[in-house]
Amino acid sequence: MTETALFERIALIGIGLIGSSLARVIRAKGLARATAAYSRTAATRRRAAELGLVDQVIDDPAKAVAGADLVVIGVPVGASGEVAAAIAPGLAPGAIVTDVGSVKGAVIEAVRAALPEGVAFVPGHPIAGTEHSGPDAGFAELFEGRWCVLTPTADTDRRAVERVAALWRAAGSTVDLMSAEHHDTVLAITSHIPHLIAYNIVSTVADLEDRTKLEVIKYAAGGFRDFTRIAASDPVMWRDVFLNNRDAVLEMLATFNEDLARLQRAIRRNEGEVLEKIFTETRAIRRGVIEARQD
Amino acid sequence: MTETALFERIALIGIGLIGSSLARVIRAKGLARATAAYSRTAATRRRAAELGLVDQVIDDPAKAVAGADLVVIGVPVGASGEVAAAIAPGLAPGAIVTDVGSVKGAVIEAVRAALPEGVAFVPGHPIAGTEHSGPDAGFAELFEGRWCVLTPTADTDRRAVERVAALWRAAGSTVDLMSAEHHDTVLAITSHIPHLIAYNIVSTVADLEDRTKLEVIKYAAGGFRDFTRIAASDPVMWRDVFLNNRDAVLEMLATFNEDLARLQRAIRRNEGEVLEKIFTETRAIRRGVIEARQD
Numbered sequence: 001m002t003e004t005a006l007f008e009r010i011a012l013i014g015i016g017l018i019g020s021s022l023a024r025v026i027r028a029k030g031l032a033r034a035t036a037a038y039s040r041t042a043a044t045r046r047r048a049a050e051l052g053l054v055d056q057v058i059d060d061p062a063k064a065v066a067g068a069d070l071v072v073i074g075v076p077v078g079a080s081g082e083v084a085a086a087i088a089p090g091l092a093p094g095a096i097v098t099d100v101g102s103v104k105g106a107v108i109e110a111v112r113a114a115l116p117e118g119v120a121f122v123p124g125h126p127i128a129g130t131e132h133s134g135p136d137a138g139f140a141e142l143f144e145g146r147w148c149v150l151t152p153t154a155d156t157d158r159r160a161v162e163r164v165a166a167l168w169r170a171a172g173s174t175v176d177l178m179s180a181e182h183h184d185t186v187l188a189i190t191s192h193i194p195h196l197i198a199y200n201i202v203s204t205v206a207d208l209e210d211r212t213k214l215e216v217i218k219y220a221a222g223g224f225r226d227f228t229r230i231a232a233s234d235p236v237m238w239r240d241v242f243l244n245n246r247d248a249v250l251e252m253l254a255t256f257n258e259d260l261a262r263l264q265r266a267i268r269r270n271e272g273e274v275l276e277k278i279f280t281e282t283r284a285i286r287r288g289v290i291e292a293r294q295d
Numbered sequence: 296m297t298e299t300a301l302f303e304r305i306a307l308i309g310i311g312l313i314g315s316s317l318a319r320v321i322r323a324k325g326l327a328r329a330t331a332a333y334s335r336t337a338a339t340r341r342r343a344a345e346l347g348l349v350d351q352v353i354d355d356p357a358k359a360v361a362g363a364d365l366v367v368i369g370v371p372v373g374a375s376g377e378v379a380a381a382i383a384p385g386l387a388p389g390a391i392v393t394d395v396g397s398v399k400g401a402v403i404e405a406v407r408a409a410l411p412e413g414v415a416f417v418p419g420h421p422i423a424g425t426e427h428s429g430p431d432a433g434f435a436e437l438f439e440g441r442w443c444v445l446t447p448t449a450d451t452d453r454r455a456v457e458r459v460a461a462l463w464r465a466a467g468s469t470v471d472l473m474s475a476e477h478h479d480t481v482l483a484i485t486s487h488i489p490h491l492i493a494y495n496i497v498s499t500v501a502d503l504e505d506r507t508k509l510e511v512i513k514y515a516a517g518g519f520r521d522f523t524r525i526a527a528s529d530p531v532m533w534r535d536v537f538l539n540n541r542d543a544v545l546e547m548l549a550t551f552n553e554d555l556a557r558l559q560r561a562i563r564r565n566e567g568e569v570l571e572k573i574f575t576e577t578r579a580i581r582r583g584v585i586e587a588r589q590d
Contacts, residue, residue, distance in 0.1 A: 078567075102517075127514045131581075146516055186510045189500060191517030196558060197492055198518075202577040204547075204554045205484060215481045217583040219422045221441055222397075222486030223493075225584050226521050232581035235574035242562045242570060252499075253559055257552075259499045263491060264548055267537045272373075275537060279530035282497040286426075286527035288512040289520050 004030045006166050011068035012037040013061060013083055015048045016234070017129060018100045019074035020138030023053040025171045028140045038064035039135075040075075048135045062090030070096050070167070073111070077101040078240030081110030091119050096160045098122040102187060102237075104151045104180035106244035120160035123151045123180060125187070126173060133234040144172030145293060151180040188248035192241055193256060196249065198230035199238070299325045301461050306363035307332040308356060308378055310343045311529070312424060313395045314369035315433030318348040320466045323435045333359035334430075335370075343430045357385030365391050365462070368406070372396040373535030376405030386414050391455045393417040397482060397532075399446045399475035401539035415455035418446045418475060420482070421468060428529040439467030440588060446475040483543035487536055488551060491544065493525035494533070 010032040012019045019037065026032050035054035038061045039045045049057040058064040065071045065087045075083050080101060091097070097119055101107045104123050111121055128146040130137065148168035152161045165175040178186075205216050205224070216224060242249055266274040289295050305327040307314045314332065321327050330349035333356045334340045344352040353359040360366045360382045370378050375396060386392070392414055396402045399418050406416055423441040425432065443463035447456045460470040473481075500511050500519070511519060537544055561569040584590050 127517050129517070147514055149514075186507065186514060187517060189503075189507075190511050190514045190519040194496060194518035194522055197496060197555075199574055199577055200555045200558055201489060201492060201551060202580050203558075203573050204551050206576045206580055207554070208484075212481065212484075213580075214583075216485050217580065217587050218589065219442055219444075219481060219485045220584045220587070220589040222422050222424075222482060223489035223525055224485040225590055226525060227489055228577070228581040228584045229590070230518055230521060231574070231577040233574075235571050235578070238574050239567050239570040243565055243567055246562055246565075249562060250559065253555075256496060256499050257555070259502070260492075260495045260548075260552070263495055263498075264545065267541055267544060270538055270541075272534050272538055275534040276530050278498050279494055279526070279528075279533050281501045282494055282523070282526040283530070285497050285501055285508075285512065286523040288509075289515045289523045292512050292515070294513065294515040295520055295524070 004170070005033050006163065006170060007032045007070045009034040009036065009068045010070045010072065011035075011065045012054065012072050012074060013064065013087060014074035015039050015044060015053060015135050016074060017133050017137045018126065018142075019072065020048065020051070020053055020135040021140065021142040022072060022074070022100075022138075022171065024138055024140040025143065027053070029170055031167060031170050032070070036064050036068065044135060051135055053135060061086040062088070065090045065095070067092060068095060070098070070163070073097065073099040073101075076234075076237045076240040077103045077107050077244045080107045081114050084111040084114035088114055088116055091116060093118045096120045096122060096163060098124045098164045100124060100126055102191060102241050103244040104183045108151070108153065108180055120157040122156060122160050122164040124164060124168070125149045125151070125183065126168065127191075128173075129233075131229050131232040133237070141172070143168065146173050147176055148173040149176050149178060149183055151178060151183050153180070184245050184248045188245055188252045192245055192249050193252050195230055195233060195238055196242065196253070197256070198227040201227050202231035299465070300328050301458065301465060302327045302365045304329040304331065304363045305365045305367065306330075306360040307349065307367050307369060308359065308382060309369035310334050310339060310348060310430050311369060312428050312432045313421065313437075314367065315343065315346070315348055315430040316435065316437040317367060317369070317433075317466065319433055319435040320438065322348070324465055326462060326465055327365070331359050331363065339430060346430055348430060356381040357383075360385045360390070362387060363390060365393070365458070368392065368394040368396075371529070371532045371535040372398045372402050372539050375402045376409055379406040379409035383409055383411055386411060388413045391415045391417060391458060393419045393459045395419060395421055397486060397536050398540040399478045403446070403448065403475055415452040417451060417455050417459040419459060419463070420444045420446070420478065421463065422486075423468070424528075426524050426527040428532070436467070438463065441468050442471055443468040444471050444473060444478055446473060446478050448475070479540050479543045483540055483547045487540055487544050488547050490525055490528060490533055491537065491548070492551070493522040496522050497526035
């Protein structure tokens with residue numbers, strides 16, 4: 001075990017954008033003595049092996065986690081419970097299981113029900129990503145300068161939390177702890193609603209007649225292109241996010257709709273001063289994002 | 296006049312992001328023998344002079360256009376008519392006036408009413424920009440690889456259209472001709488609605504209580520940050536866009552709202568297959584944008 005190794009053996013269950021980025025960090029920084037990965041999809045397993053992301057690519061989830069002191073679940077959140085049940089028979093006593101899902105409440109419920117006694121579950125969410133998916137899309141710098149939120153419950157082993165936090169810090173992230181409920185509310189605003197809105201506006205264009213659609217694509221540099229990038233994110237991952245964070249998403253969507261009705265009314269009534277005031281206030285938020293170095 | 300000069304004297308009325316970028320192109324490529332600029336704001340005039348963007352910065356719009364064979368109006372679209380009236384007394388017979396506004400129907404109406412006989416108005420719109428404003432924000436490469444739409448009417452002088460088109464081609468853009476009405480419909484989708492939605496979601500956050508707002512800023516990398524960038528655009532420019540392209544914006548907003556209601560219903564009813572289908576279709580639009588090199 002090198003000096004920097006934090007774990008004996010890390011098993012990655014799911015080796016997409018996040019899993020493969022983490023694999024690259026672990027390899028580059030020597031954070032584990034050994035690594036293994038499992039993916040449900042044969043093509044993904046093949047590609048992960050070709051890329052040499054881990055020591056072993058294994059086609060059975062329970063075997064993939066054998067001997068691992070850390071297991072990282074990186075699958076669409078709706079599959080978390082099923083995946084936890086599939087790895088459960090192979091988990092070593094004392095192993096730590098963590099995840100990277102964008103929803104925490106529903107994942108905690110599903111995963112904890114499936115894991116055996118003596119295994120610690122540390123729910124986690126690195127706030128990082130791109131619109132690309134799959135093992136080719138990952139890169140070791142993805143987590144640098146970003147936040148990673150861990151949402152332990154009252155009975156989560158504190159040493160396990162600290163060990164998972166150390167992994168994310170080694171990947172370049174700053175770790176924050178909060179409740180799963182609070183995480184899900186904040187992420188509904190910062191991530192889930194923005195994705196829903198982007199999917200919606202791009203979908204509106206997808207339904208236009210062909211000639212207009214081609215023109216919209218042609219002139220996408222006017223603003224639309226940024227939405228197409230966000231709306232190119234993994235469909236299954238995002239389907240699961242919305243279904244598993246339904247209450248917070250629908251609540252925030254109601255506020256979004258009220259606010260949009262206010263803008264719509266101001267446009268219809270020719271109320272320039274209302275529009276200018278709102279458009280000026282939003283600049284302060286942008287300054288905040290730049291100052292927080294999250295731009 | 297150098298070999299590449301297309302005009303004797305170009306006067307820029309408004310020297311913000313677009314005007315100052317064009318000034319930099321004109322200077323870098325020697326597209327005019329002489330240049331002048333006017334801005335309503337003293338601080339902007341001072342800054343344009345400090346940056347050496349043009350040969351002369353002039354504090355009177357009518358004097359600024361004296362002797363110019365091309366005048367480029369680059370102001371918020373709501374000010375177009377007023378600015379046209381202010382330059383009218385100084386315009387040389389045979390001068391060409393063009394603009395860069397994001398709305399064409401309302402601008403044509405306002406500008407043509409104010410211009411004297413013997414002056415050609417070529418309505419234009421370079422589909423390029425950033426979220427920054429003012430003379431410091433411009434750069435000579437802004438128009439490279441982008442589209443510039445010109446929307447001449449039946450009685451617009453064709454030689455004048457060709458001379459304005461030549462300027463934009465020299466700046467690196469490809470020129471497209473279409474009707475003002477069609478432009479305003481397409482831009483409502485590609486640019487105006489995306490900006491309205493971005494302003495709206497950032498405004499929703501601006502209204503949150505302080506603690507949550509700070510957290511949203513902190514975790515902006517989840518998707519929200521892209522919206523804050525778009526919503527940092529010039530407030531007066533965008534106020535004017537919405538008020539001057541009201542019908543097309545409200546019509547497209549109605550479609551957006553219908554589509555959003557469909558997503559909302561699918562989430563509420565747990566209809567995963569509906570969400571996945573929509574989120575998959577949007578990827579094709581992204582591929583189109585990338586293939587069109589407008590990403």
